[in-house]
Structure formats: structure tokens, C-alpha cells
Amino acid sequence: MGVVPKLCRSSAVLLWRQAKLDGTFVLFLTSQCWDKELRSKLRDKLNSELTRPGSIVIDYVETTLGSSECFRLEAEVPGEVSWNKSNMFRIYQRI
Numbered sequence: 001m002g003v004v005p006k007l008c009r010s011s012a013v014l015l016w017r018q019a020k021l022d023g024t025f026v027l028f029l030t031s032q033c034w035d036k037e038l039r040s041k042l043r044d045k046l047n048s049e050l051t052r053p054g055s056i057v058i059d060y061v062e063t064t065l066g067s068s069e070c071f072r073l074e075a076e077v078p079g080e081v082s083w084n085k086s087n088m089f090r091i092y093q094r095i
Contacts, residue, residue, distance in 0.1 A: 021049040029059040039064045055094040
């Protein structure tokens, strides 16, 4: 595993274990480099802790919140990132 995936996974583990999300209104995830197990743990945490109606989660992939019953996909918006000129961002809102 290279440095970037290790850093990406480390930040996700830190979010999953230590971050308090009850006062969060907007959260930007970088879950494209997370494994299925970590995405599932994060989805569970967001479902239980990010409870403020209308809260927004922006993510690169649809697999983290795509199956959540607590969030709905509001938009898919293309945007440029360093590795892709037309990357798709998924914008989810807490129901």
C-alpha cells in the first residue's frame, strides 16, 4: 500500500473512531480509496450520529451512502480534481 492510500485510510479510520458528528452540517468524504468494510462502518456512523435534518454529505463514490435509508442522493455534479477533469461528486442530504 502506497503513502496516499495509507493516509486516506488513516483519515477515514480517525473519522470513524473519534470524530463527533452531531453538530456537523456539511461533510466532505474522500471514500474512493476506502475498502468496503470501512465504508460500511462510516455509513453506520453517519446514520447514527449525523442526525441533523438537511445535513449534507459530499462524496466521490455512491457506495458509501447509496444504500443508506437515512440519506438521499440529491445531485451528481461533475467537477475537476487533480486526477480527473470531470470527476463526479455525489451530494447526499439527511432525510
